[in-house]
Amino acid sequence: MTTATDAEGTQQATMQLCYAAAAGDCLKVKALLSQKCDPTRGDYGGKTPLHIACANTTDGQEVVRVLLEHGAEVNVTDNLGQTPMDACRQDIASRAGSFAVKAMLQEHGAKLQREEIESRARASCLQQHKARAGLVNLQYWQKQIGKTLKSAVHLANWKGTVVVVKCAKMHQSNMVLGLHYLVKNLRKSRSLMGASPKRAYGEEDDDSEVSEADITEELLHEIQLLASLRHPDVVLFLGACLHPNYPIMFVSEFMGGGDLEHFMCNMREKHQVAAWKPPLWRMVDWSCAIGRALAFLHGFAVPIVHRDLKPLNLLLTKNLDLKMTDFGISKMMSTMENEQHTMTGGVGSYLYMAPEVVRYEEYNEKVDVYSYGLIMYYISSGKRPFHHITLDPEVILQQYCQKKEPRPLISDCPKILRGVIEPCWQTDKFLRPSAEEITVQLGAVAASRGASCDSCSTM
Template sequence: MFYWCCAEQPPTSAKVEPGSEVQDAKADEDTLLEVEEDDGKVSVTALPVLEQSVEEREEADFLPRKLEPEGASRVGSKEVSFEAREPKELPKSEGTFVEGAPAQQATEEQRQAFKRAIGRRTRLSLDAEHSRWRLSKDEIIMKKQLSYTLKSTLYLAAWKGTEVVMKCVQIQEEVGAREPSKQQVHSASSDPTASRPVQGNEVNEDLLEELLHEIELLSSLRHPDLVLFIGACLDKDAPVMCITEYMPGGDLERYYMARRNEHQTDRWRPPLTRILDWCSAVARALSFLHSRSEPIVHRDLKPLNLLLTKHLEVKVADLGISKMMAAVASDQYNMTGGVGSWLYMAPEVVRHKHYNEKVDIYAFALIMYFLSAGRAPFHQIGKDPELVLKEYVKGNEPRPTASDCHLQLRPVMIQAWNADASERPSAQEMVDILREARARVNKCEKQWRHNWMRRA
């Protein structure tokens, strides 16, 4: 019988008689034995042990032990073991920031979601180490809360002198205790960077899984029109934290609201050139997502998820519920619960029909309406988004009034919100159409300036 282990240097051999003790092997505990039988003599070869890396040992802590064959030795152990081991049950507290698994009264589905989150977190932790985007909680300094929902909380933080946004899964005890009027006030106990143990029943496993999914997706995406992913904190003694670039301009929804309040009007819109630039940025981001080898559907496009830089450039954010196209066919459309989501939902989704990446094109068309008209889509129906849903249930096809928008945008909007998804243009076609529209506007502006200078 042979027990092999790779070694960089050639092994040294020693011959001993059968039945004698192997002294050389005991002299070094970090050795494996290669035993050969040859004509009644036993040859014992000392081989150096290959130590496991830190990542391998961490991964091994999360995974069940495999039953080892009788008499087998384990590489990386400090002693040679010849005893078979029984499979070890998956620990309930290792590999995640929670101290305990979901309570006994939790459903089997919840427990399975909890285990899936552990597995994804372990895998992400190893990927983060390899790709060097894993961050330590000690590197992150929390400044203040930016916003929160029932799903997650966003904080303004500092990382190595740079302002960043930190996203954490909402803790249930924090939701019940928080008052809306004190959004900017936080005690030390609510600091997610603190090393306070978080109990398993405090965190919704589905929300944790969604955040881990977003981290996994963002870590593989790089595009100038997507909010930049910086890294993630996956420390065991702290909540999972997703770190992205800080967009000081806020989101487009609040930006428009602030301008309307400033001008004391129910309708406000910027110059057409700026609208075209914003639309082009969104179209480029969608083209990037949809044209990947595994296309990605954003599924939650709306003005709240379009963020502004300090120079008022738009970037697409929040890929938390985005999906690979391969997984879309068998998946329900999960909304974030916000009012805006319903307004920008494609009719095939409302009616629970099969959908593809064209749901993003439909949502984009309504975003174009919002930007150009200076008000929310379907405002003529009413402020309650459920009124729009009721129209779909009745079999109607409600659409915004295209005449509210700039003439240059009307044809592409009408085509993009077509009830038949197959008739909607692709994201790349939208990029081309908007580029041509921008060129025509530039030409008209240049001609206008030329004529004005001649008259002057």
């Protein structure tokens, strides 16, 4: 029978092996393995020594080789669902080292992300068999309505309905072939699922290089997650093309009002004012929609953290109803009992990042609540967060890194909303309210103004 002392000794040995792998200390790794230290065991976050070594491709190639020779598992996932291959792809310091490590992993049976996702998609009936899918009446319009570093977004017509096609940004010739394939063989889901076109209608500067592997990984992750989501406040996903010979693409509903960031900007220009804000009932309505979507994501037994919540990822219908989009970098937490994890640096948009993200600290779903609070500030004040300090987001990042705690001016917001918004950016993340608690508070605000806000309650 295993005693508590034995378990503690095993965990200590695992941590020593993880530390050695992180340091790229091959001699130490070999010494620990010679003492029968198990290379398949993970740390508190489920990361095995192989995960850690793969993330350190500058100094860790030899460590990876040694771990693989001693039976390290190549397709094991940590508490966030990441494999050693995923950890390897996050490394950008040494492309050559990254490719070498990927090759070693594949030689030992590591599955490519596309193969793994397609396997899961087929198992969950995301895709129907080609023979049963039939022809889909999808007419591609030669009109691009948005782009990011990793994808391009186009309008199309599907069975008489205007939809959005989000395509992986690869070589143009492949794009044309992929669109032709999508016209003839769009593989639809058997049920409608919640979803997103990434940064669907806002555009970003295409000023850096992104590998096709990175593009593939993020879009496949997004499609996989969409298979499990459906909610009225999340943009609706309709189908996807996962054929291995063509760029990845998927179809979602068209949100005619565009993204919230550009809508607010257009209203400022229209009214010729420095700061435009909607009427109070609209502030509450939009804030409720965000809260309901977050309560839905955070309410899973394995909570989903959006991690990139910002006005560009909130889309409006032609009637100005708001829905959440862009799950490309969202993550599933392991359990509520094991609720703290370390965020990958650089994830999310600087201006709306929680301080713990910038500082590489442990986090939970409350990083979304922090971003939610800043968005409510933006909606209710019409001003960018931290405008009184700087217009450069990096200045705020630097202050966070210096352990400073800058916050927006709550006095810019209507008095009736200040008690809802300000707690969202508490320094202690555990003191921030949940998304569900915020929607209840917003419902009370609406009721106090004599308005009906049944929709503010969570689904």
